[in-house]
Amino acid sequence: MHRQLHVSVDLWKATSMAPNIELIGYRTCPLCEATCGLEINRRHDDEGQSHWLIRGDKDDPFSKGFLCPKGTALGALHDDPDRLTSPMIRRGDDPATATWEPITYAEAYHEIERNLGAVREETGPGSIGIYAGNPGAHSHENAFFLSGLIKAMGTKHFYSASTVDQMPLHVSSGLLFGDPDAIPVPDLDRTDFLLMLGANPYESNGSMCTAPDFPGRIEAILERGGTLVVVDPRRTKTAAKATTHLQPIPGTDAHLLLGLANVLFEKDLVDLGHVAPLLQGLDELRAFVSPFTPPAVSATTGLPEQAIVDLAVGLATAPTAAVYSRIGSQTNVYGTLAAWATAMVNILTGNLDVPGGAMFSLPGHTATGSGSGRGFSVGRWNSRVGGHPEARAELPAATLADEIMTPGDGQLRALLVVAGNPVLSTPNSDRLDEALGHLDYMVSVDPWLNETSRRAHIILPPPGPLARSHYDVGLARLAVRNVAKWSPALLETDKPAEWEILARLAMLFHGLGADGDLDAYIENLLTQRLQRYVSSSGRSLEELMTEVHGPDRSPADKLLDVMIRVSHWGDQFGGTPDGLTLAKLEADHHGLDLGPMISRLPLALKTTDGMIQLVPEPIATDLKRLTASLGTTRSESDFLLIGRRHLRSNNSWMHNVPVLVKGKNRCTLLVHPEDADTLGLAAGATATISSAVGTVEAPVELDETIRRGVVSLPHGWGHSMPGTDIKTAQANAGVNSNILTDHSQLDPLSGNAQLNAIPVTISA
Numbered sequence: 001m002h003r004q005l006h007v008s009v010d011l012w013k014a015t016s017m018a019p020n021i022e023l024i025g026y027r028t029c030p031l032c033e034a035t036c037g038l039e040i041n042r043r044h045d046d047e048g049q050s051h052w053l054i055r056g057d058k059d060d061p062f063s064k065g066f067l068c069p070k071g072t073a074l075g076a077l078h079d080d081p082d083r084l085t086s087p088m089i090r091r092g093d094d095p096a097t098a099t100w101e102p103i104t105y106a107e108a109y110h111e112i113e114r115n116l117g118a119v120r121e122e123t124g125p126g127s128i129g130i131y132a133g134n135p136g137a138h139s140h141e142n143a144f145f146l147s148g149l150i151k152a153m154g155t156k157h158f159y160s161a162s163t164v165d166q167m168p169l170h171v172s173s174g175l176l177f178g179d180p181d182a183i184p185v186p187d188l189d190r191t192d193f194l195l196m197l198g199a200n201p202y203e204s205n206g207s208m209c210t211a212p213d214f215p216g217r218i219e220a221i222l223e224r225g226g227t228l229v230v231v232d233p234r235r236t237k238t239a240a241k242a243t244t245h246l247q248p249i250p251g252t253d254a255h256l257l258l259g260l261a262n263v264l265f266e267k268d269l270v271d272l273g274h275v276a277p278l279l280q281g282l283d284e285l286r287a288f289v290s291p292f293t294p295p296a297v298s299a300t301t302g303l304p305e306q307a308i309v310d311l312a313v314g315l316a317t318a319p320t321a322a323v324y325s326r327i328g329s330q331t332n333v334y335g336t337l338a339a340w341a342t343a344m345v346n347i348l349t350g351n352l353d354v355p356g357g358a359m360f361s362l363p364g365h366t367a368t369g370s371g372s373g374r375g376f377s378v379g380r381w382n383s384r385v386g387g388h389p390e391a392r393a394e395l396p397a398a399t400l401a402d403e404i405m406t407p408g409d410g411q412l413r414a415l416l417v418v419a420g421n422p423v424l425s426t427p428n429s430d431r432l433d434e435a436l437g438h439l440d441y442m443v444s445v446d447p448w449l450n451e452t453s454r455r456a457h458i459i460l461p462p463p464g465p466l467a468r469s470h471y472d473v474g475l476a477r478l479a480v481r482n483v484a485k486w487s488p489a490l491l492e493t494d495k496p497a498e499w500e501i502l503a504r505l506a507m508l509f510h511g512l513g514a515d516g517d518l519d520a521y522i523e524n525l526l527t528q529r530l531q532r533y534v535s536s537s538g539r540s541l542e543e544l545m546t547e548v549h550g551p552d553r554s555p556a557d558k559l560l561d562v563m564i565r566v567s568h569w570g571d572q573f574g575g576t577p578d579g580l581t582l583a584k585l586e587a588d589h590h591g592l593d594l595g596p597m598i599s600r601l602p603l604a605l606k607t608t609d610g611m612i613q614l615v616p617e618p619i620a621t622d623l624k625r626l627t628a629s630l631g632t633t634r635s636e637s638d639f640l641l642i643g644r645r646h647l648r649s650n651n652s653w654m655h656n657v658p659v660l661v662k663g664k665n666r667c668t669l670l671v672h673p674e675d676a677d678t679l680g681l682a683a684g685a686t687a688t689i690s691s692a693v694g695t696v697e698a699p700v701e702l703d704e705t706i707r708r709g710v711v712s713l714p715h716g717w718g719h720s721m722p723g724t725d726i727k728t729a730q731a732n733a734g735v736n737s738n739i740l741t742d743h744s745q746l747d748p749l750s751g752n753a754q755l756n757a758i759p760v761t762i763s764a
């Protein structure tokens with residue numbers, strides 16, 4: 001473990017606190033997308049023991065003291081006794097009987113160099129791939145150095161958690177706005193009407209919409225007389241707050257949203273607002289939505305016709321409104337269409353890019369843009385086995401096992417896994433687990449020996465969260481206010497940082513060797529980055545280099561400083577002396593509030609012509625599939641399986657913290673009592689759940705709020721696999737819902753997996 005760990009230099013003094021409480025510092029929570037500010041203390045008890053005491057940071061201008069139980073457990077997570085403290089090498093092939101030996105980082109890099117070299121020699125460089133998981137999206141170290149590694153690998157075998165999550169939003173935004181990262185977020189704090197589909201922020205704290213205290217922001221909408229409509233097959237905690245809760249048949253959100261668009265056209269309620277001059281293809285859109293009449297959409301979604309009409313009218317007549325759809329809408333075979341249709345309804349009601357509608361955030365490290373760019377396309381190449389189109393240079397995580405198991409040119413023979421646990425998190429996961437066992441070589445960059453890393457030949461652990469600095473490069477772009485927050489590493493460690501591990505791996509692919517000169521590599525990286533600003537700033541490279549160095553800054557922080565300085569808010573290396581620099585954020589660890597979101601069109605566009613094509617060609621093609629599905633009914637004997645999240649879980653990797661798993665078993669199958677009666681299942685009985693690809697058993701929990709014909713099992717459980725060393729998780733194992741998800745059922749445009757609306761049969 002990262003045992004103690006001296007407290008770093010620039011700490012605040014705890015003046016107003018009890019004498020036995022020592023303030024360690026402030027940092028942004030890296031665990032979910034809400035980015036809460038935390039106040040990290042140590043409490044020393046009378047026996048001389050010290051304990052973490054973590055509270056919300058009241059002076060964080062964005063989260064204002066809000067936090068959740070996971071944030072309070074950050075210290076326990078950091079100190080987890082099962083956390084790996086040195087690289088581990090596996091001896092033995094069968095994970096159940098293998099033993100693990102600690103080695104040094106230098107030995108590990110040599111091992112990896114030798115083994116990847118052998119794979120490359122035998123099967124070519126195209127046979128080495130990478131899977132990148134979710135925690136990497138919460139770290140600027142990974143944002144900079146993981147992308148560097150992927151570039152250095154030059155591989156077409158790039159997979160990530162994005163294709164079991166939000167890839168439909170990227171593809172939709174790429175096709176509409178030319179920028180896959182220009183994702184509009186609902187202006188929660190100013191909207192009068194929020195339509196939310198497939199999201200449950202009372203448990204998840206929000207996704208692709210960074211909003212600490214999302215629940216409080218929802219309640220504020222209601223308090224100011226606004227409206228909340230929640231579309232969810234289950235009456236979640238969020239749905240229970242809604243003015244109106246609609247419970248559709250899962251997998252039909254795209255149909256519903258186009259039904260709303262249909263009503264807007266039919267009732268002459270379309271009002272495009274200030275973006276009208278940027279839009280092309282309105283007549284085409286009108287023609288495409290014409291089959292989505294209220295009766296047709298009602299038959300498909302299972303929602304009353306009148307509710308569909310009322311919702312469309314409500315959105316159009318509210319002073320401001322925002323439509324927000326998330327994982328329940330997008331993790332199905334119509335995911336990109338659902339994401340696109342969400343944008344369409346925002347556009348047709350005049351709510352895109354206006355306060356109270358859906359807006360583009362502009363955090364402290366981003367530029368306003370120029371109004372046009374290179375545009376975006378999918379399918380620049382296709383996957384070898386399934387022929388799936390790439391999206392953002394990624395192939396579907398669901399096809400990883402195919403690529404490992406299918407012989408031929410380009411077969412995947414070696415894999416790096418960085419911050420991912422695909423053995424629990426991706427479809428048909430038993431099959432993937434087996435496939436990983438067939439690789440010639442695998443490396444995991446991961447703090448734990450868990451379900452996925454047990455398949456690695458070497459595990460490289462990064463330091464825990466309290467020993468790394470933090471800035472949300474990705475999530476701040478989705479924040480409901482313009483913000484800039486940087487946190488220091490609060491604890492020192494003598495172990496290499498995650499940026500260093502990733503840089504060392506990249507150096508292997510650059511041919512610089514396991515003993516390569518890391519400092520020279522970093523210097524070169526910074527030089528390349530800064531070179532671009534020499535002429536615009538009128539400063540010499542040496543001057544720029546000196547400025548970003550700063551005292552004790554990590555290379556990730558230096559690269560961040562460059563990004564901040566040349567952003568909309570930045571000091572332009574002196575051109576705008578009052579502008580933002582990392583030094584300003586280093587001086588205030590609570591973060592900076594840069595105000596509410598502002599209108600950003602047309603400058604935020606990166607389409608080639610600076611226009612928004614309402615029905616881009618790939619969408620037009622895929623819409624035919626959606627139209628054909630109108631009115632189709634599924635087999636009555638099937639149930640549709642959906643997932644759910646719990647406040648004290650975080651995907652698959654936080655079940656090793658005792659306080660987060662205590663209490664009753666949460667990995668249960670929710671069944672409507674009347675369905676349970678029909679099936680002969682009582683509460684607590686074991687149900688057998690079977691899909692096209694697998695079978696699991698789970699205890700039944702009755703839930704009269706779930707739509708009949710729908711059952712729910714959470715993901716991220718199933719910790720009983722042999723050969724892991726996560727003892728608390730093993731003792732609270734649950735079952736893995738992804739044994740049931742079908743790797744062949746994908747959203748064709750984004751390659752996103754179907755993780756909801758899965759046909760299953762249930763038996764006692």
Ligand SMILES: Nc1nc2c(c(=O)[nH]1)N[C@H]1C(S)=C(S)[C@@H](COP(=O)(O)OP(=O)(O)OC[C@H]3O[C@@H](n4cnc5c(=O)[nH]c(N)nc54)[C@H](O)[C@@H]3O)O[C@H]1N2
Nearest residue numbers: 133134135161165419420421422425445651652653715755
């Ligand atoms: N059925 C179903 N499946 C789902 C979902 C669903 O709703 N239903 N949700 C999907 C979603 S949204 C996501 S994002 C994916 C997540 O998919 P993954 O990212 O593959 O899985 P996680 O469970 O987040 O596992 C994260 C891994 O990172 C490791 N880790 C933690 N902290 C660090 C760190 O600082 N550095 C490094 N290097 N590693 C770290 C953990 O030990 C763990 O192994 O799961 C998806 N799977």
Ligand SMILES: Nc1nc2c(c(=O)[nH]1)N[C@H]1C(S)=C(S)[C@@H](COP(=O)(O)OP(=O)(O)OC[C@H]3O[C@@H](n4cnc5c(=O)[nH]c(N)nc54)[C@H](O)[C@@H]3O)O[C@H]1N2
Nearest residue numbers: 198199200204207250251326327328646647649650651756
């Ligand atoms: N506590 C906790 N917080 C988390 C995570 C976690 O695992 N635990 N994971 C984090 C990650 S990686 C992500 S991506 C976010 C996800 O954050 P959210 O998108 O808010 O995800 P969920 O909480 O799973 O809510 C999805 C909802 O969609 C509903 N649903 C299922 N199928 C359908 C459908 O077809 N149509 C509609 N309209 N609804 C449907 C489900 O019933 C569920 O209530 O959460 C993040 N925050």
Ligand code: SF4
Nearest residue numbers: 029032035036068071
């Ligand atoms: S809501 Fe998310 S960011 Fe905030 S404390 Fe909880 S896990 Fe951390």
Ligand SMILES: [Mo]
Nearest residue numbers: 134161165166
């Ligand atoms: Mo996610």
